[in-house]
Amino acid sequence: MPSGQQARAQASAITSGQQSSDNEGAPTSRLLALFDGHRLSPAQRRIAQYMVDHLPEAAFLSITDLAERVGVSQPSVTRFASALGFSGFPALREALHPIALSAVAGSPDTPEEIRRNELQAAIDTEIENLENLRRLLGDPNRVIELGRDLARSVPLTVLGLRISVSLAEYFAYAARRIHPDVRLVTRGGSVAFDALLQSREAGGTWVLAFSMPRYAEETLAAIRDARSTGLRVALITDQPLGPFVDEVDVALSASTGSRLVFDSYAAPGVLSAAVLQAMADADPERTQARLEGYEQVAEQHHFFHEG
Structure with missing residues (x-):
């Protein structure tokens, strides 16, 4: 044949x-x-x-x-x-x-049935990714310990370049509600190095970096720059092994969905939220005070539609 x-x-x-x-x-x-x-x-x-x-x-x-x-x-x-x-x-x-x-x-x-099956298969993959993450978090100690370290780092730098920008922006936006000084870095090269150096000079001790496929070389360079300044680096990525993992102090992994044209990030998003929860729990009094303060400002300035 x-x-x-x-x-x-x-x-x-x-x-x-x-x-x-x-x-x-x-x-x-x-x-x-x-x-x-x-x-x-x-x-x-x-x-x-x-x-x-x-x-x-x-x-x-x-x-x-x-x-x-x-x-x-x-x-x-x-x-x-x-x-x-x-x-x-x-x-x-x-x-x-x-x-x-x-x-x-x-x-x-x-045909409609092919479209539906392709999309359902992508969702099935994400469900499997979440199940794997659930098993990983059966022992939450690494996430809890990392949350404590990130909560104590003032300032705290969050790094995400190229496709990882969206996850970094989400994390930084939420972290600012519970942390007094969160600095977001979304550009590589000398711009990233300057930001990392300033963070270290201001007393920061940790960087949380995101690295999703395709893995940007400038992310690896920024991680090395952070280490060279004396900052410790935590990484959220989709693989438990690899050159990025070898360069950091703490690595947490959650698989991405790859059945569609562009990857989807259900599991990395949930893992990010878990780290945020650990940060909030690490200093509950500060967390409560900052959340209440933010709600007062939001109400005063009408940040949100009350429909």
Whole structure:
């Protein structure tokens, strides 16, 4: 059986019983059309199968990430793209983007049941991530101890660059309600170094950093800069091992969801809230006083709509 037909046969078994008469314009059919008629090696068929199984995620992975997830070398991915007639992996990925986006966005050529199943699968992944985090927090001592350390650090610096900015902003916004001096750093390079140095000179002892895929080199540089100033570094990331973890004093991990075009952060968000809770519990009198003070200011200045 030619390799393209093999890929088609394999795909039919994993698309929830989808019949061969499926709409030719559907994302899975469009993806299979790229493979059809090409003689693929076993390693290349593994790459093709991964793309079928993980559409639309695979369309937005780097060549390094795709090779790692499939379990092949980067040259194998490059040869796969060439075997399909593309000049290289970037050209193949560009061709995959509209197929992936149609699967997620619900374009007219995407059957409703496929859209629903893809989104439900993404939610199922997040549920599994939360279950894993729940097991991790069965022993809450590391989170409690970290909360105490962060609460005592005045000022407290929160670092998040690139995709990690949103988590850092959430944490800093909430932490300011219960902590007297929270400094948010969302730019790398010399700007980050200046902020970290000023925090240390002002008496700060800790930095809480966020690092989510894809991991920014400037985050690693900022972590090293923080250590060089004498600050201790805590890290919230999605992997329990790796170069970032090796550079910090405390690392807490919670997996990200990777079934959609862009990662989702249910578990890291809950882990962040748990650390905030530990900070609040570390100094309950200060926490209560600051929350009451904030409520008075919010009411006085009408911060929130009372509908």
